Amino acid sequence: MASFTASSLSFSPVSCSFKQNQASSLRKASLSFSGKGFPSHRLPALRFRVACAAKPDTVNKVVEIVKKQLALPEDREVNGESKFATLGADSLDTVEIVMGLEEEFGIAVEEESAQSITTVQEAADLIEKLLEKKC
């Protein structure tokens, strides 16, 4: 979380495993310091964007694709922390999930990256990273 003194700004390390509702507010954390209350000659105008956790939309889409691929019941709890292996995805399922994500988001996932995705959150984070590269 951000903490600041009059002359310096510091952020303590931010953990990346946010629940969905926290992620959205974090995404919008743009801090500007050229406003009232801060002597503008001391502090430069700074904008910070904490881009750590993927958007809830992305996570939800991943959940949807995973549930479909593994034929999980609608009421089954799947969230960012869910591990593919624990949900019962074998290697063929995982490859199909990656393919589904590529189609949904219009991205291409390298084998090295695909191998490192073990949870829904990791998949969502990778998607966002690839989408950012595209722009």
Added chain:
Amino acid sequence: MKLHCFQRAFFHSSPSLIPVQLPAPMETHLWYMKPSEVKSESLLKEYLDILSPCERKNVLQMGGEELRKSALLARALVRTTIARYQINSEITPRSLKFRKNIHGKPEVEWQYSDDWHPPSLHFNISHTSSLVACGVTVNSQIGIDVEEKHRSIKHNVLSFARRYFSEHEVQFLAAISDPQVQRMEFIKLWTLKEAYVKALGKGFSGAPFKTFTIRSKSVPEEGFNKLEGSSLKASEIVVDSFDNPTVLTSNWQFLLLELANSHYAAICTEKHGASEGDRNVPVKLTVWKTIPFLEDECVSGTDAVKTICGL
């Protein structure tokens, strides 16, 4: 090499395993279990009991009873299987330790002293919710993969193949007009490719599926099919690698089976001592259907094991 075929034996007292001799070089052992046949709660408890605390935790974390059961049986199968070979008197299913090599491939971590050297035993596991299998060799890397014959994939077979398989393999699949046959050939090809990557032990990214082709050597158009009633040897399966011409792809041999009438099983093992121009030394395969601590049945040569290719 004599086949070791054991009569059905039922043990109701303290858990014991029928010992087996290690496979000879060029011999592969395959052990499999069907989760649906393991119904006894007390037996499942015995299996849970031989797992390491870490394995137990992983098993119990699986989402759903069916997944927990097949995860449990996979670990129980590998532990009991290796223990059967009675490498030394100290080894029990529970005492075995495992670790992963630098690429993440599981291997046995032998506890040994200065005057004892463990054999070069290799193993590999694969499981679906309906079948759990463990392959064992000596002196030879091994990779196995099992899939339900009737497994369906969510994507179109050719779209999937275009994304992940090599061009040659896409052409092979595209040439099959019957969608059912195409799907089954796809599943066979998938198991073969998985088995190869698992044998290499470098993980999915170590040998991306697009960078190698697996094909049937003698009768390419027929794909991976049984030569019905033929006196010819079943066609050989080979792998060509594009990325690494230096990788000796002639070092690997493949076996494709239909197991228990329900699954395709692909086995990939290292060939040793083969030189250019040598005839392929046939792989000897012995298959057991087992319920560890309860019964073992040698099923080689029965209907439960049908060779499709490679033997």
